Amino acid sequence: MADETQKETHPEQPRSPEPRPQDQPRAAEAAPAPAPRPAESRPPEGGRPPREGRGGEGRGGEGRGPREGGAGAGGAREGGKRGRRGFYRKKKVCRFCVDRVDYIDYKKPEQLMTFIQERGKIMPRRITGTCSRHQRWLAEAIKRARNIALMPFGGAR
């Protein structure tokens, strides 16, 4: 999560160095809840002159390309939309919290398969929107499943 904000604020850095130190501690605080980020990132964009804003968006869009591809392969959760006022993201919700999951079973690889990438990597939280607690349980379950050959370590052979 912190990564993302850094990348987004990066193009602005030479013009306005102040927002960055402000943003970083806030990003660390808000790490468990991804919701407030879009609301936060909007005001500085609106405050800037339009010419500058467009430039930043363009570069940001290029950087975001591959990551959106990854989301499409997995959850199709991240639908970045860009309106006239700037960039905002759909609020992601932890799927396990919605279903009120208290224990993620490693013996059901069909369910866990949706949370790994093609090469067998565990999907990061910033893409799936899983909350930190469930991500921890999920990682544990995936690792157990890998251990007993229910899930792959390194993708398709």
Next chain:
Amino acid sequence: MDERLYDMIFICRPATPEEEIDKLLATLEHTVEERAGKVEKKEKWGARKMAYRVHRHREGYYVLLVLRATQGDMVHELERRLKVSDIVIKYMTVRLDEDMKRQKRLAQRREKKASRRPRAGGRTHGHGGGEQPAAAAAQAQQ
């Protein structure tokens, strides 16, 4: 000593006859009983494709045992038996009681919350619903 819950999964060679697996299971169960444990569940998943090759096998015969143990060396002995067995190509034991305890605790907490909600009066309808009882209480005080 407190009881512990374990999942024990092992994978046999796909070509092993069923009797051999049953024989192995019988010896395992015997050890469990010997050590004052209990077999909660015994599941034979049968031959299924493995996610990667193990000892050149692409398939494996999965067997799951859910065990309750009171003596610490029970798992040790069972794992030793699986290790020396020729038909077993992979095994894993997972301690589950702590996860289950956590699960129960969370379920209880949620139940408590759910039972508290109706008394709070329309809390589920958002902020507007929550404010009304407060306003009513303030009026009652006046």
